[in-house]
Each structure stands twice: as structure tokens, then as C-alpha cells.
Amino acid sequence: MAYEFARVGVAAGGRIADLWDAIVVNNAKWSVYDAAVGTNAKTYRCYDAPNNVDFYVYINDNQDSYSILQLWEGWDSGGHAGVGDTLSDVSGDPFRIYARGGVHVCVSDHRVLLGVSYGLQSYYIGQPIRFDTTKNMPFYIGSTTPTQWYGALGFYDAAGEIAWRTLWDHLGTVGKKIWPYAWNSTHKYARTCRGTYVFEDTVVYEDTNKICLGYLDGVCHLYTLSQGFKNGEVITCEDADWLVIGGQYGTKSWSALRLQ
Amino acid sequence: MAWTSDTHDASAGKFIDVLDTLLVALHSTWSVYDSGFATNEKVYRCYDPAADPVVDFYLHVKDNQADYAEVLMYDSWDNVGHSYAHDTNLKVIYGTAEANVPYICKKNGGYYFSSHDHRFIYIDKTEWEANYVGMLEYPTTYQRPKTQQPVLITSSTAYVSGYNPLGRVMNWSTYVVSMAMIGARASGMDEVRQWGYLSLQRYWICADGGVHIRPTWICSVIDLSLIGRMRSVAIGHTNAPFDNDDTVTIDGDVWRYVEGTSPTRYSCFIKQE
Numbered sequence: 311m312a313y314e315f316a317r318v319g320v321a322a323g324g325r326i327a328d329l330w331d332a333i334v335v336n337n338a339k340w341s342v343y344d345a346a347v348g349t350n351a352k353t354y355r356c357y358d359a360p361n362n363v364d365f366y367v368y369i370n371d372n373q374d375s376y377s378i379l380q381l382w383e384g385w386d387s388g389g390h391a392g393v394g395d396t397l398s399d400v401s402g403d404p405f406r407i408y409a410r411g412g413v414h415v416c417v418s419d420h421r422v423l424l425g426v427s428y429g430l431q432s433y434y435i436g437q438p439i440r441f442d443t444t445k446n447m448p449f450y451i452g453s454t455t456p457t458q459w460y461g462a463l464g465f466y467d468a469a470g471e472i473a474w475r476t477l478w479d480h481l482g483t484v485g486k487k488i489w490p491y492a493w494n495s496t497h498k499y500a501r502t503c504r505g506t507y508v509f510e511d512t513v514v515y516e517d518t519n520k521i522c523l524g525y526l527d528g529v530c531h532l533y534t535l536s537q538g539f540k541n542g543e544v545i546t547c548e549d550a551d552w553l554v555i556g557g558q559y560g561t562k563s564w565s566a567l568r569l570q
Numbered sequence: 571m572a573w574t575s576d577t578h579d580a581s582a583g584k585f586i587d588v589l590d591t592l593l594v595a596l597h598s599t600w601s602v603y604d605s606g607f608a609t610n611e612k613v614y615r616c617y618d619p620a621a622d623p624v625v626d627f628y629l630h631v632k633d634n635q636a637d638y639a640e641v642l643m644y645d646s647w648d649n650v651g652h653s654y655a656h657d658t659n660l661k662v663i664y665g666t667a668e669a670n671v672p673y674i675c676k677k678n679g680g681y682y683f684s685s686h687d688h689r690f691i692y693i694d695k696t697e698w699e700a701n702y703v704g705m706l707e708y709p710t711t712y713q714r715p716k717t718q719q720p721v722l723i724t725s726s727t728a729y730v731s732g733y734n735p736l737g738r739v740m741n742w743s744t745y746v747v748s749m750a751m752i753g754a755r756a757s758g759m760d761e762v763r764q765w766g767y768l769s770l771q772r773y774w775i776c777a778d779g780g781v782h783i784r785p786t787w788i789c790s791v792i793d794l795s796l797i798g799r800m801r802s803v804a805i806g807h808t809n810a811p812f813d814n815d816d817t818v819t820i821d822g823d824v825w826r827y828v829e830g831t832s833p834t835r836y837s838c839f840i841k842q843e
Binding site: 500506 | 754775790793795797
């Protein structure tokens with residue numbers, strides 16, 4: 311695992327892809343797979359065969375303030391195009407990672423976690439800590455084309471705003487909606503009476519049969535319960551530092567991201 | 571710690587027998603503090619000066635009737651006058667209202683009992699109601715309160731409802747009493763609830779066919795803070811595709827499923843220890 315705080319520019323090019331190039335691919339399970347996809351665009355691969363992890367992340371940085379992100383089953387590096395199943399949008403709303411200014415970047419073998427100052431957004435790209443490690447189940451949790459700017463990792467799949475999706479679920483269904491465990495509870499307390507905090511990784515289940523797929527690696531979903539949190543504060547817990555982020559909407563939707 | 575599966579009839583005194591045999595006899599931290607009452611009534615003390623925080627609370631158990639025992643919790647007891655002489659309000663004597671006193675159902679269909687130095691769990695196998703009395707756990711010192719905060723989470727006067735108290739931890743009408751003797755603000759009679767309270771979106775079954783279980787944190791309603799974690803209890807609320815008495819084994823530990831007998835199920839898993 312690795313954590314870095316990075317700064318990204320406003321203009322097109324060299325934004326989210328720079329983070330991948332400078333930070334993510336330092337992890338041996340991640341690599342640049344196709345650097346010639348187009349202007350300000352690249353495709354990366356997360357590959358860990360012994361652990362049944364293999365997916366491709368296409369990032370198009372060719373616009374201001376956000377990057378378009380797509381997950382793919384495969385990638386043709388000769389034809390510079392995705393192959394097979396893809397998770398690229400929800401009802402035509404493409405996945406957009408908004409970033410300019412400060413970005414918290416957390417990288418593990420199988421996922422990338424971002425907490426960004428722009429819109430106070432949060433993103434999860436990659437695998438959960440899977441209950442069934444024979445299944446390849448990369449997630450995208452983040453914004454699509456937001457107008458309200460809810461905090462993605464503290465909220466749920468909301469049309470036009472936020473996607474909580476998996477490229478495949480445990481049965482191989484493409485684009486299935488996923489949910490955080492006890493997502494609508496307003497009793498997701500984190501502060502102890504000692505004044506310390508407890509953040510536990512959140513379980514995620516799929517939408518149809520309510521089967522739990524795994525834990526979000528380093529994400530505690532807290533929903534809308536205000537516990538005195540402030541956007542962007544970093545709380546030192548016994549296990550790690552955690553970034554608390556809630557989006558920009560009037561009613562915040564909070565999550566805590568483990569900065570490791 | 572010990573896990574017992576046994577039976578008794580539903581008559582007066584049977585719950586006291588369980589506490590005498592399976593709690594006091596096995597744990598030096600538990601004792602009979604006052605037996606100078608009429609028939610089938612005792613006060614037990616849980617005292618552990620070596621614990622951090624120090625554990626010291628009293629249970630007044632009234633067991634002179636069939637089918638249930640009344641269990642009250644206090645921070646002190648006068649065993650000469652046989653009363654709660656110094657009332658600090660650090661006690662648990664009812665839930666939602668004064669009439670909703672804590673009852674533990676003890677019918678004749680058998681029971682499970684989990685004993686520990688600082689708490690016990692009694693599961694009635696007729697109504698399938700699980701009750702938790704005593705201390706929560708604190709995984710690390712970092713989370714541990716400065717003072718003891720024992721809880722009493724039991725049925726109440728409508729114990730025949732079949733609503734499982736450990737499947738819906740909250741003060742709930744005549745069904746459930748859920749209180750801390752000392753709450754987060756050091757006040758008494760502090761309602762406690764389960765983390766994730768009221769959400770029905772709580773599912774157990776995993777993609778590999780197994781079950782994910784995590785002991786449930788308990789929070790103070792007034793102070794909006796966590797006061798500890800249930801020792802060996804994971805609450806699922808509803809939506810559990812199991813039947814009472816089912817078990818799952820996780821990392822060698824056997825967890826037993828309890829959901830009550832009511833049409834609306836309130837579920838939990840309890841580790842057999």
C-alpha cells in the first residue's frame with residue numbers, strides 16, 4: 311500500500327493520468343498498457359493472475375477539470391481500443407473523475423482510492439477485499455456528471471450524480487449496481503466516548519440477490535450522519551490516518567478513507 | 571468463558587439457579603451479594619478491581635414467578651437494608667417507560683448460556699430471545715472508556731412477543747429494554763442502540779457462500795458516540811436467510827443464529843464461547 315498527496319492542474323492533459331504514471335504504476339500489479347490511445351489518454355492494467363485480478367483502466371485527460379474513466383475486460387494495444395465487457399457509464403452518463411488542486415492518492419495491489427479537493431469528491435477504482443477471491447470484480451465508485459456534488463463514497467448509486475457499480479458481480483453480470491452495507495442508517499457512529507474514532511471497512515453487496523461481494527479496502531461509509539466532521543480533516547486512529555470527506559452538497563454524505 | 575446448552579422448567583427460581591451454577595460458580599468476578607430476600611430473589615455483584623476500567627455493578631434478580639425473571643442493574647447495593655439505598659440514578663430499571671421493566675424470558679424449551687467474567691448472555695429457546703447483561707468489550711485501550719459502562723439489553727413485559735432483543739437493540743415499547751447503567755456522559759439510564767440502527771439493508775451472505783460476521787458496536791443515543799462493542803454478538807436486524815438455532819463456523823468459531831419467533835425477524839449471531 312502507498313499513500314501520497316499530489317497536486318494536479320486545471321487544464322487538459324497530465325492530470326489523473328499523471329497520478330497513475332507517478333504513483334499508481336509504482337505498484338508492481340499496475341502498469342501502463344497503452345500509452346498511445348490518443349491525445350492526453352492512456353490505458354492502464356491491473357494484473358495479478360494468482361489472485362484472479364485482471365482489468366484495464368482507460369483514462370482520458372483531454373478536458374479541463376475532469377478525466378473520463380472506463381473499466382474494460384481487455385484492451386487491444388494495437389488497435390487502441392477496449393475489448394470485451396466494459397463499465398463506462400450509467401444510462402449514458404460517463405464516469406468522470408474531477409480533480410484539480412490537491413488529491414489524496416491511496417494505492418494498493420488491486421485498487422486506487424482518491425480523495426480530491428475539487429467538489430470534495432471521493433473515488434474507488436478496483437477490487438474490494440473479496441469474499442470470493444476466484445471472482446474478478448473491479449468496482450467504480452465515483453461521480454458521473456454531478457450537479458449536486460454528493461460525497462460519492464458516503465452515498466449510493468444516484469442517477470446522473472454517482473455510480474456505485476461493478477464491472478462484474480460474482481455471477482459475471484456486467485455493470486451491476488452495488489450498495490454499502492446498512493447504507494441508509496443514520497446510526498453509523500464512529501467517535502468513541504474516549505474521543506477517539508473507529509473506522510471499519512464497509513461491506514458491499516450487489517443489488518439483485520443481496521450477496522455481499524467484499525469489503526471496500528480502506529473505506530468506511532458513514533452516510534449523512536453529522537458527527538462534527540469537517541470536510542478534508544484527517545483523523546489519526548490507532549491503525550492509520552483517515553481522511554474524512556463529505557462532498558459539497560448541503561447535506562453531506564460522509565466517508566472516511568484510510569490514507570495508506 | 572463458557573457456553574452451556576441445557577434445559578430447566580419454567581418455574582420460579584430457575585433463572586437464579588442458572589446464575590448460581592453457570593456464572594457465580596465459574597467466575598470469581600461474580601458473586602451473590604445479597605440473598606436476604608423472600609424466596610427466589612437475589613442480588614449479584616460483578617466486581618473486578620483489576621479490570622480497566624474497574625468493573626463493579628449489581629443485578630437484582632426477581633425470579634419468583636414462572637416464565638420470566640426481572641433483572642435490574644445498579645451501581646451499588648445495601649446488603650443490610652436490602653435496597654438500592656444510595657440512588658445516583660446510575661441504574662437500569664426500565665426502558666421506554668417506567669412500566670417497561672427488564673424481563674428475561676426463561677420458558678421450558680431449553681436455553682443457551684454464555685458466561686464471561688464481565689457479562690452473560692441468556693438465550694431462551696422457546697421464544698428465541700437473546701439477552702445481554704454486563705460489559706461491552708473494547709478491542710484496544712485506544713477505544714476504552716475511563717469508567718465502566720455496563721449495559722442491560724433484554725426483553726420487557728411483552729417477552730412473549732418473540733422479538734429478539736439482540737436483533738433490535740433499542741428501547742422499544744414493551745418489547746426491549748436497551749440501556750447503559752452509565753452512559754457516555756456519565757449519566758444513568760442512557761439508551762443504547764446498535765451501530766447501523768434501523769437500516770434493513772444489512773445482509774449476511776457472501777459471494778463464496780459464507781457469512782461475514784463482525785461484532786456490533788453499541789452507541790449512546792444521547793451523546794452519539796460508541797461506548798463499546800458487543801462481546802461475541804453480531805446483529806443483523808432483518809433479512810437473514812437462516813432459522814433459529816442454525817450455526818455457521820468462521821475460522822473455527824461456531825456462531826449460533828437467533829431471530830426470535832415473531833413474524834418479523836430480528837436476527838443476530840452469537841459466538842459459542
